[in-house]
Amino acid sequence: MAGTGAYGRPPAKAPAVAGAKKVWIVSCGQSAIGCQTGAEAAKKAAEAVGWSAQICDGKLNAGGAFAGCVRQGIAARVNAIVTEAIDCVAVKEPLGEARAAKITTINFWGFDCDTGESATGEKLFTESVVPSEKYRTNEAYQQAIGAARAEWVKARSGGAANVIELHFTGTNIGAALHEGFQLGMKGCASCEVETVEVTHQSFGNTRQIIESALLKNPQANWVAVPLDSLVLAGAGQAVAGSPRRADVKLIGGEGLPPNLGLIRQNQGQSAAIGQPIDWYGWAAIDTLIRAFAGEPPAPSGLGFQIIDSEVNLPGSGPYRAPVDFMSAYRRAWGL
Structure with a gap:
């Protein structure tokens, strides 16, 4: 069908989940429904594996809020900072500070400094979510x-x-x-x-x-x-x-x-x-689990579907991916 990118499935296995981690999630802006959806999904997934998680509102970068949120995470001495729909170029200096503080950084729905129109050739996030086998970058x-x-x-x-x-x-x-x-x-x-x-x-x-x-x-x-x-x-x-x-x-x-x-x-x-933005959030935590274990990201299985009055339009509520990705991740994580 025109306008469809085939869905896969989340990875079937993951390394053992590291215990007692503090995760700082930087939302692109809680006033925007898409940003809120992804950030809250990442928080839910982090808490599902027993980690503490907190969302910092990036406020669509008003007043440099993206960088401010990353620095708040560093000051809170978290183990990991997960950014949502935030490009590396907007938080370049704070990412360097996070690296110096030995904080793991994960990017989803954004672009590292080695991809995109503003690429500098330098990767600064620890890892980025791999959307799928076919689409290896955002x-x-x-x-x-x-x-x-x-x-x-x-x-x-x-x-x-x-x-x-x-x-x-x-x-x-x-x-x-x-x-x-x-x-x-x-x-x-x-x-x-x-x-x-x-x-x-x-x-x-x-x-x-x-x-x-x-x-x-x-x-x-x-x-x-x-x-x-x-x-x-x-x-x-x-x-x-x-x-x-x-x-x-x-x-x-x-x-x-x-x-x-x-x-x-x-x-x-x-x-x-x-597009399943909530799936992207769960994929970010799967990527983080692997980063803590020293493993590379696994393709997440993300796809997309056309929605119009003829196809894939739910009678009410939000768009839902045609895959139970949450259950699949829980199984992979041993929950």
Whole structure:
């Protein structure tokens, strides 16, 4: 099916779990549902193996909160710091301080300094989660999701789409999703793609950016948005309030609960690429178990699925992966 990345399963075995560890989890921002979901999943998994775990709110890096949270963990003399959707470049100095303090650092849903658009060639996290056997880095995983978004547009339009793509610039995840989407749209002879940009600074102007693009391109009938938070920040409202609402379809990001509500009610979003962010959080703790034992990360089995009114849309609640990954990890950890 267009827009699907096959799921695997979590690793069947893991080394013995180290005892009595303190884990500090840096959320990308507890006000954002996706960040909250991943951070709380990592905390639940850490506590499942008997470790103490605490979440520090990265507040979407307002006032340099990412670095501040990492340094709070160092000051608390924790054994490990797990960061969620935070790129190495944003916490480069604190990561060096954590290394000097012999604190293990794990990255999930973010980019180490040796990957992504801002790569410096230097790996600073102790380890990063390996999403799957096929997608060995978060960069590869996000590129595949970007391509899946393009495949859905091509499939649902019959290969004749006039698309406005929103590119989240200045971010590694935005660059990877954009690259994947552009590659996915190649070879579609009857498709046109206009790219408009949004940054952290213009995030609050997302609605105006999409409204302006729709006015300038009255032939556009598809809108591709890389992250569900950008849909909620105004892209969905722009489509729902458009005079051409009936003709314009929008595909968003992760399949967060509010966005699934928009799809169910046909209120400015038509589809998403469902990603199990909670699975990513459990995978971070599995990666940490292995790092404490001196072993490399194991592929996590992550996949993704298209969600629209025809496929994979739950009647209520959030998107759930079609694999009982929590039970699988518990078995691997000997619980």
